[in-house]
Amino acid sequence: MLQENIGRKAMLISMLSKDGFDPEAAEKLYKIEMQVTKHFEYGGVVPDYFELQDIEMGKEAKKVYWVSNTTESICPFCGEKSTELANEYYHKEIQDIPVNGMAVFHVCRVNKYKCRNPGCKHKIFTERTDGFCDEDARKTERFKKYCVLQAMQSNCHAAEQALKLEGAKVSNDTISRYAKAVAAKVIEESLRDNDVEIISVDDVNLRKGDKSSACTVFIDEKTHRVLIIIRGTNKEAVAQVLEKFTSSKIFSRDRASAYSSAATEANKTQVADRFHLIKNAQAAVKEALMSVIPARIFVREGDGSALNDDYFYVPDETVNKRVRLAKLTEKQEAKYRSTLKILELAGKGMRTADIAKSLGMNMMDVQRYRRVAVETLKSVDKKIEKNIAMMNSSQQQHFEKIATRNIKTIGPKAHPSSESIVEPFRETVTAMLKEGHSHRTIYPVLKEMGFDGCSNAIYQYIVKVRKENLEEARPNELEKPQDLNLESVTHGTVYRSILKEASKDRTKNGGKSDPRANGCNPLENDSEAKT
Ligand SMILES: [Zn+2]
Known part of the structure; x- marks a missing residue:
């Protein structure tokens, strides 16, 4: 049974003695077992000169005990080799990449040596474990790299959470420190191999739209590798960086005056990069077009x-x-x-x-x-539509009401409408009824046409027509006049569609293999606030 906090050594030896091994044999077997474990679990991770002593499993952490078996070491202060062990030790606990949801700590006992160099101020020094972990470090080199990789996927806070889930114990501050150390190393290397011919600079805001987070990025124009990123976009900061790159004669920049004066002082030949050339040309074209195209354009249908x-x-x-x-x-x-x-x-x-x-x-x-012309016209169109619908509905209701009421006044023995003196004018009467006229307005028209009866005769005739065929006398519904159909677009929209059309032609005719042709085109990034 696995007990908590019981060491591997104690467990193994007690099991061996139960099985009848004498203590000496058990001890021998244990030593072999430690060598095998070291080979399979920590080979290539922990340096060869460490001997595995024991492994302890706690609730949240696994502790692996090591003892250094070196017989010589170089004094880090004077560089002289020493073979004289001081018989003193230094214990350090170094965290490694977590395993099975558990933090892993290497508890290492390292040797102290005597320095016999008379010119050295240090009589005793602690041996170094370079490659495994730095002096005074609390984490192995590979665990630090692991932390930085996690942070690069997201950020230091998220990395802290992710690593916690894996069992590791590390704060976001520490992760951030490791990331900065890695970045510093990259910059140091960039500065050391000073063979950059063309330096290209541009400014970038770390937070989008926030000028206070502006940085200047220095890029090797040939390899497109980022050399260094500095806070700020001022002349002094840029000049300081340019001083370091003595090999570069050409300085590629945008229109920012700070970059220009820094480059003049550093005596560099200044050129504008293609991105900014196109961007500036495009800005000029846009300005010219915008002054010609009115701010709002009305489109009719x-x-x-x-x-x-x-x-x-x-x-x-x-x-x-x-x-x-x-x-x-x-x-x-x-x-x-x-x-x-x-x-x-x-x-x-x-x-x-x-x-x-x-x-x-x-x-x-x-x-x-x-x-607001479009809105004004549309609102009137809407009002018309609404009113006509209302008028139609009340007109029809009115018609139904009077028609049914008047029809009742016609007795069963009354003569049909076809025998009326109004019958010769039937077509005119029904047409006018459909337009919503009444006997009063129909009468003068018929009189003009030669009708010599009275207005009441027309009234009686209309009632009979309605009784015989209600639909023939039903007034037509009012028709809604056509909307004025005005649409508008802003000149920005017109301008963008011109660019879109232009870019269609460009991709058809172009197709050059310049890697910057894709994604770096200012024509396509018109809406982005890049300066
Ligand atoms: Zn020394």
Whole structure:
């Protein structure tokens, strides 16, 4: 049975003695067992000069005990070799990569040596375990790398949580320190092999849109390798870095003046990179286009019955009818009429100032009306639709009511409508009924056509027609006039669609194998706030 905190050695030896082995043989077997375990579990991890002594399993941690069996060591202070053991020891506990949800600690006893170099200030030194763990380190080298790799996947806080789940005991501060140490090493190497020919710089915000997090990135233009990233984008910081790269003669940069003056001081030839050349050219084109294209462009649809083909124009008669159907208030009507006039004049190419002058409005109002023109027109269209639906429904209700009431007044012996003196005018009467007319408005029309009866005769005739065939006399529903169908787009949208069209041609004709052609094109990143 596995007991907690019982050592491997104690367990093995007690089992061997139960099995009849004498203590000496048990001890021998144990030593062999430790060598085998070291080979299979820690080979290549723990240096050969450590002898495995014992393994202890706790609740949350596994402790592995080691003893150094070296017979000589180099004094780290003077570099002289010593073979004289001081018979003193130093114990250190070093954390390794966790296993099976458990932290792993190597408890190492290392030797102390006497330094016999008379010129050395140190009489006794502790032997180093380079490669396994640094002097004073509490973690193995490979565990540190493991922490940094975890942090690179996400961040130091997330790495701490992930490692905790694996059983390790390490704080985010420590992980961050390891990551910085790795970064410092990379920079040191970049500075050491000083063979960079072209240095390229750009600024980048660590937090998107936050200028206070701005950094300058230095890149080897040939290998596209990041050489160093520094806080800030000021001249002094950039100049300091440029001093270190004496081999580079060419400095590739954007338009930032800080970079320019730093490079001038460092006596570098300055060039603009393609990304920024295109970006600047594109900015100039955009500026030019935007000054020509109006801020808002109106797009018309429809069959043109109320619209002129060349510009937006709605005849007065149509406007009056729409105002009436929409039942606009005085204020709404004024805005509607002004909006339509503004669209018409703007469509003819008139400038805002002239439109304002000719309509007796101020410029601000003209601009405001133009901005909400689509909404204004749509809201009137909606009102018309709603009112017509209401009018139709009440008209039909009214028709049903009077028709059924009047029909009752016709007796069973009454003559049919076909015998009436109004019968020759049947077509006109039913057509006018469908338009919603009554006997009072039909009478003058029939009289004009030669009818010589009285208005009441027409009334009786209508009631009979309704009785004989209700549908023939039912008024038609009012038809909703066609919407004015105005859409608008901003000039930004127009500009983007121009770029999109242009880029279609470009990919067809281009297809060069430049690696920067993909993903680095400022034309496609128009919306990103990159400076
Ligand atoms: Zn020494």
